[in-house]
Structures are given as C-alpha cells and as structure tokens.
Amino acid sequence: MTDRALSVVRAGALTTVQDLGRPGHAHLGVPRSGALDEPAHRLANRLVGNPASAATLETTLTGCAVRLRTATTVAVTGAACPVTVDGRPAPWGAPLHVPAGAVLEAGPATHGVRCHLAFAGGIATEPVLGSRAADLLSGLGPDLLADGAVLPLGSPYGPSAAADAVPHTGPAAELVLPFLPGPRDAWFTADGLRTLATGRFRVSAASNRIGLRTEGPPLERARDGELPSEGMPLGALQVPPNGLPVLFLHDHPTTGGYPVVGVVPERFLAPAAQAAPGTPVRFVRIGRRPGRPAPAR
Amino acid sequence: MTPDGGAPRTAGPLPLRALPVGDHGLLIELNGDEDVEALHAELLRRAAAGTLPAVREIVPAARTVFLDGLADPPALGAELAGWRIPPLSAGDRPAVEIPVRYDGPDLAEVAALWGVTPDEVVRSHSGTAFRVAFCGFAPGFGYLTGLPERLHVPRRATPRTRVPVGSVGLAGPYTGVYPRPSPGGWQLIGRTDAVLWDPRREPAALLAPGTPVRFVPVDAPVPAPRTAPSRPERLPEEPAR
Numbered sequence: 001m002t003d004r005a006l007s008v009v010r011a012g013a014l015t016t017v018q019d020l021g022r023p024g025h026a027h028l029g030v031p032r033s034g035a036l037d038e039p040a041h042r043l044a045n046r047l048v049g050n051p052a053s054a055a056t057l058e059t060t061l062t063g064c065a066v067r068l069r070t071a072t073t074v075a076v077t078g079a080a081c082p083v084t085v086d087g088r089p090a091p092w093g094a095p096l097h098v099p100a101g102a103v104l105e106a107g108p109a110t111h112g113v114r115c116h117l118a119f120a121g122g123i124a125t126e127p128v129l130g131s132r133a134a135d136l137l138s139g140l141g142p143d144l145l146a147d148g149a150v151l152p153l154g155s156p157y158g159p160s161a162a163a164d165a166v167p168h169t170g171p172a173a174e175l176v177l178p179f180l181p182g183p184r185d186a187w188f189t190a191d192g193l194r195t196l197a198t199g200r201f202r203v204s205a206a207s208n209r210i211g212l213r214t215e216g217p218p219l220e221r222a223r224d225g226e227l228p229s230e231g232m233p234l235g236a237l238q239v240p241p242n243g244l245p246v247l248f249l250h251d252h253p254t255t256g257g258y259p260v261v262g263v264v265p266e267r268f269l270a271p272a273a274q275a276a277p278g279t280p281v282r283f284v285r286i287g288r289r290p291g292r293p294a295p296a297r
Numbered sequence: 298m299t300p301d302g303g304a305p306r307t308a309g310p311l312p313l314r315a316l317p318v319g320d321h322g323l324l325i326e327l328n329g330d331e332d333v334e335a336l337h338a339e340l341l342r343r344a345a346a347g348t349l350p351a352v353r354e355i356v357p358a359a360r361t362v363f364l365d366g367l368a369d370p371p372a373l374g375a376e377l378a379g380w381r382i383p384p385l386s387a388g389d390r391p392a393v394e395i396p397v398r399y400d401g402p403d404l405a406e407v408a409a410l411w412g413v414t415p416d417e418v419v420r421s422h423s424g425t426a427f428r429v430a431f432c433g434f435a436p437g438f439g440y441l442t443g444l445p446e447r448l449h450v451p452r453r454a455t456p457r458t459r460v461p462v463g464s465v466g467l468a469g470p471y472t473g474v475y476p477r478p479s480p481g482g483w484q485l486i487g488r489t490d491a492v493l494w495d496p497r498r499e500p501a502a503l504l505a506p507g508t509p510v511r512f513v514p515v516d517a518p519v520p521a522p523r524t525a526p527s528r529p530e531r532l533p534e535e536p537a538r
Contacts, residue, residue, distance in 0.1 A: 026354040026365070028502045029432040128496045138436045139477075140496060183316035183324045229433055229440070231356035231363025233322045255358050255433030263319030288320065288371075 004121060004153040005069045008145050009103055012064035015145040016209075017123050018116075019055040022131035022140070026254040032234055033135035034250050036209060036273035037114055040078035044118030047075035047095045049160040054122030055132040057145070059115040061276070064145060065105035066117070068098050072153065073120040073160050076104075079112030079274055080168050093166030112171045112274035121154035136209045137251040175203065175275040177247065177264045178286045179237055184227065184259035188239070192220035196237075196245065196261060196283050204244075205277035210253075211238075211246040212272050214281055218243025219261065226257040235264040237283070245283070247272055308383045311336055315374030318363065323370040325362045325377065330430050330442055331385065336362050337506060339382045357431045357506045359440075392426065392509040395474065397465050399423075399514055401485035403453070407467060410450045410484075418486060419514050421448065427472060427510040432502070437476035437494025439504035444472065456482030463489045465512065472512075474504075487512075 008015075018041060021034025035041035035058055042052045057064065063081050068074070074096050076083045083090045086102045098104050106115045125132050125142045134141040143149070185193060201216030219239055232238065232255060236248040240258045247264060249272065262285070264272075275281070313336070314326040327333050337357040343349035350373055353366025367373055399419040408415045422444075429439040444467075452468045457480065460466070464475045466483030475481060476493035489512075493503045504510065 023353050023366070025436075026356045027432060027506055028436055029434060029438055030436045129501060140436065180317070180319050183318050228359030228361075229431070230324065230358040230361040231354070231365070233318050233363070233365050235319055253433065254356060255431065260318070263322065265320045288317065 003069055004072070004124075004155065005150050006066040006072075006119065006153060007069065008064070008147055008149045008151070009067050010063075010065040010105070011145040011147050011149070012059050013062040014060040015064045016058050016134035016136070017055050017125055017142045017145075017151070018058040018133050019122075019131055020053055021133050021250060022129045022135075025129055026231065029138070029254050030129065030140065031135055031137050031251050031254060033131065033133040033137075033141065035116065035133075036249055037078050037116065037270045039270050040114070040116045040273075041118075043093075043166065044075045044077040044116040045122070046161045047077070047093070047166070048073045048118045048120040049095075049156060049158045050118060050120065050122050051157060054118070054154070054157075055125065056119075056123065057115075057117040059106055059109075059117070061113055062108050063106035063115055064117070065103055067103045068100060068119075070153075071100045072098055073156065074098050074104055075118045075160075076106045076115055077118070077166065078115040079109035079171075081109050081115055082107035093168060095160040109276075111168075113276050114273050119153050120156035120160065124152040124154040133250075135251050137253060171271060171274040171276075171279070174280045174282055175271055176282050176284055177237075177272065178268050178284045179235075179262035179264045180288060181262045181285060182260075183263075185261050187221055187223055187227075187259040188261055189220045189222045192222070192243075193261070195219050197285055199283075201245070201281040201283070203275045203277050203279045203281055207277065209249055209251040211248050212275065213246050214244050216244060216281070219245065221259075227259060229255045229257050232256045232260065233263055235266055235269055236260040237262045237264065249273070308381050310379055311382050313378060315370075315377055317370050317374070318365070321367050321370060322363065322365045323367060323374050325364070325374075327360060327362070330359065333357050333360065333362060333430070334428070334507065335382050335385050336377075338385065339380065340364070341507075358433070359430065390509055392511040393503060394511050394513050395465075395489050395491045395503075396515040397423070397487040397489050397512045398516065399487040401465065401487045403466075403484035404486045407450055407484050407486055411448055422472070422486065423512045423514045425512075427512070429504045429506050429508040429510065430471070431506050432504070435476055435479060435494075436496075437502045437504065438473060439493075439502075439506075439508070439510075440471045440473055441504075441510055442470055444470065446470070450484050452482040453484060456480055457485075460485065461488065463491065463493075465489060 018035040204213035427441040427443040460481035468483040
C-alpha cells in the first residue's frame with residue numbers, strides 16, 4: 001500500500017464510507033447499502049476524476065474533517081455546507097487541490113443532511129462482497145468513522161472534471177415522494193389509502209440509513225396481523241403496527257412481515273436522503289408507465 | 298419431495314399471482330413453500346441458462362418469490378403463469394451438516410410443548426431433513442423448514458435482548474441458527490460452532506435458499522463444520538441447484 005491515506009480529524013455525528021452498494025445478495029439477507037444520495041455521490045466522484053463506483057464519505061448533519069497525507073484532489077457535494085481547507089473557505093461542489101498535510105473540513109449542513117466527500121482515487125478500504133459500503137443494518141463494510149482513524153486512498157484515476165460551478169438546488173421545503181401503490185395496498189381501508197395521499201406527515205428524528213420514519217396520521221388497516229415474511233424492495237413504504245409509513249432506504253432489511261402499501265421508485269429517493277427531521281412529507285400516488293398494463297390481480 | 302406427504306406434483310403451470318412492486322419489481326405469490334421452492338429453482342435454472350430477463354435480485358420467502366431490477370415486470374408476470382415447472386427432485390446435493398450441542402436454555406420448554414423428553418427433541422431435530430426455505434433477518438440467517446406441523450412452537454413471549462452467536466432456535470414452522478449475537482425471540486435448543494457467515498469466505502453464507510441441512514448432535518467441544526458445496530453467490534450467474 002502506498003502512503004496515500006487520510007486521517008480523521010473530526011468524525012462528525014455519523015460518517016460512513018459509501019459506494020454504489022452490494023446488490024445481488026438480497027437472497028442471503030444482505031442489504032443493498034450504498035450512498036443514499038446517489039446523484040451526489042456520483043457527482044463528487046466525477047469532479048475528482050473517479051468512476052462512480054469509487055468510495056466516498058457520506059456525512060450526517062454535522063459534516064467531518066480529514067487530514068490528507070498526500071496532495072489530493074477532493075470535492076464536496078450533497079448537502080450544502082461551508083467547506084474549508086486549513087480553515088480557509090473553499091468552494092463547495094468543485095474540485096479542490098488539497099496540499100499534503102492540509103485539513104479538509106465539510107462543516108455542518110446548512111441545507112440538507114448528507115454531504116459526500118470524494119477523494120481522487122477513492123477510499124480504498126477492503127471491499128466486502130464487492131463493495132466498500134458501510135451497512136448499518138448488518139454491520140458489513142468499514143466501521144463508522146472515528147476520530148484518529150486512518151483510511152487508505154487509491155491511486156488517482158485521471159484528470160478531474162472541468163466544472164466552473166455545480167448548481168446546488170437545495171432540498172425543497174417539502175419532501176414529495178411519488179409512489180406506485182402495492183403490493184399490499186389491499187391491507188388498508190379506502191380511508192387509510194386516502195390518509196396516505198392527503199395526510200400531513202413529517203420526517204421523524206428516528207430516521208436513519210435503514211429507513212426514513214414519518215410522523216403523522218396513522219393509516220387505517222383493513223386487516224390485522226402480519227404477512228408471512230416476503231422480499232422488500234428499496235423504496236418500500238412499509239407500514240408497521242403504529243400505522244406510520246417507513247420509507248425503506250439503502251440499509252433496509254431484505255425481507256419483512258409488515259405490509260408495503262406502496263413503493264417509491266428509486267429515481268425519486270435521493271431527496272429523502274437530504275430531508276432533515278421535521279421536514280413536511282407528501283406522498284403522491286402515480287400511475288404505472290403507459291403501455292405496460294399491470295398483470296391481472 | 299413432499300414433506301407433507303402429499304401426492305407428487307407433475308410438471309405444469311403453478312397457481313400463482315404476480316403483483317407489481319414499484320416500477321421494476323414483481324412479487325409472485327404461491328400456494329405454499331413447496332411451490333415457492335419449485336418456482337425459485339426454475340428461476341435459477343432459467344437465469345443460469347440465460348433465458349430469464351436480466352434481474353438484480355431473486356428473493357424467495359415464505360409464500361412468495363420477489364424479483365427486483367426487471368425492465369418489464371408485467372411482461373414477466375404474464376409469462377410466468379404459463380411456465381411448465383417440473384416438480385422438485387429429491388435433491389442430489391449433499392446436506393450441509395451442522396454439529397450441535399443440544400443444551401439450549403429452552404430445550405425443556407420445547408420438550409414440554411412437544412410432549413416428549415429432551416432426548417426425544419434431540420432425536421427428532423437431528424433426524425429431520427431440513428432445507429433452507431429463505432434467508433433474511435441478518436446475513437447468513439436461514440429459515441429452515443422440515444419440521445412437521447405438530448412440532449411447530451411459538452416464539453418466546455419475551456424475546457431475549459441478546460442471543461449468542463451459533464444458537465440453534467425454533468419458531469413457528471422454522472428452525473435457524475443465529476449467525477451473530479443479536480436480540481431474538483426464538484426457542485433456543487442448542488448451539489453450534491459452525492460459522493454461518495464469513496464475508497472473507499467463498500461462499501460467505503454457509504446456508505443459501507435451497508440448501509439441504511442436517512443437524513448432528515455432538516458433545517462439547519464441537520468440531521469444525523463441513524462447508525457448503527461451493528457455488529457462485531451473485532445473481533444472475535447463480536446456477537440451478
């Protein structure tokens with residue numbers, strides 16, 4: 001191993017190594033895992049010349065600070081935050097050339113929840129089942145970042161992307177989650193389904209990488225009990241006995257016994273990664289894509 | 298294989314219901330665990346033969362098989378209903394043997410529920426040909442079926458906050474082995490030193506859906522386990538069993 005590495009100066013509230021996850025193992029009980037705000041992860045990698053599969057750091061609310069052992073091109077994307085290099089302000093969403101020994105800090109998020117910090121060459125911890133993602137449900141992958149930890153970096157892939165500026169759209173004042181109904185919408189009454197479509201929900205502080213929990217009016221069930229365990233997709237709106245939908249994020253369990261009232265397609269999930277506790281949530285029922293009738297039920 | 302003693306099914310379409318899940322998933326509901334196993338085996342056969350549309354996950358469960366990452370789930374859902382699916386063969390794969398010390402804290406409770414002595418629990422459990430119906434709960438945790446219905450037991454009224462790694466438990470129709478310490482409500486009848494999950498090993502999981510399993514009673518200390526037959530773990534290259 002070369003001396004390319006970073007040391008953790010301030011780990012922040014919950015900072016993990018993430019990449020595109022480890023799909024293809026759900027039948028063994030292994031969650032997909034990977035960056036919750038995948039577009040931000042991809043953008044950060046692109047800015048430093050990495051492929052999308054390179055591992056980045058995903059922070060939670062309070063950011064983090066790392067010292068680079070060798071001169072490294074870095075970029076910070078995702079949640080908006082003050083970026084500094086050795087205490088001097090530096091641009092967010094742009095490739096930065098950080099000299100050896102300097103400290104890169106992503107400060108507390110000013111809009112959104114999770115920043116991505118990409119380093120040229122990527123975080124080079126040992127992959128597990130083809131991925132370096134830290135999976136908080138099953139404990140696979142690298143540990144949570146801790147102060148003083150040292151993480152190896154890979155060799156740079158190539159030149160960083162030319163970018164004058166990356167627009168930061170910022171999280172919307174309201175988290176809108178389009179969903180396709182089913183597969184277990186029949187477990188809810190018409191009133192319950194109306195509650196989902198019209199109720200005022202908020203992001204619960206109990207949310208994490210496993211699921212975005214909501215607070216709001218409970219959904220009325222048409223039948224009690226649990227299902228026999230069945231496979232659960234990313235984006236499932238699973239409704240536990242308290243009636244409040246939980247949006248399954250990347251570290252979600254692969255099977256479960258509570259009914260899934262609807263599924264938020266993956267392309268709409270990134271904003272959920274950036275919705276802070278208390279953010280209003282609206283669920284919007286959408287139709288299946290045209291020309292593809294649903295099978296007979 | 299007809300664990301319930303029913304008549305063997307002949308090759309033909311399975312009664313099923315395909316429910317769309319989001320825009321790339323399909324949840325296929327079947328009548329029972331044998332039909333789940335038969336469809337799962339057929340899906341793996343077709344994936345290995347390259348005749349299944351590209352799919353990211355194939356997740357069997359108690360009454361369902363969930364497919365995710367499909368380009369056109371409704372098309373596959375419509376096609377599935379007409380598949381001629383052969384009955385399960387008796388299985389020529391050797392069983393994974395898991396050595397167990399039958400000294401679990403709930404052994405007496407299970408004996409009482411079964412109305413037998415603890416020794417008879419050991420004989421029945423170690424004499425049963427189990428099969429991994431599906432995995433879940435934690436990487437490497439298999440839900441094993443094979444116990445007749447009269448031997449199904451409820452979960453403990455109060456789950457334990459910490460179940461030691463390697464604990465062998467019973468709950469409902471299933472038996473299973475905890476791959477790591479965790480909270481749990483299963484009735485614990487024994488313990489094994491077999492390593493159920495090791496991401497540095499190939500394959501990482503000792504038990505995968507469809508794996509036949511036998512428990513072998515031993516006195517302490519427990520010898521090293523036989524490993525599962527080597528098989529690729531990633532879909533869609535995973536071969537049929």
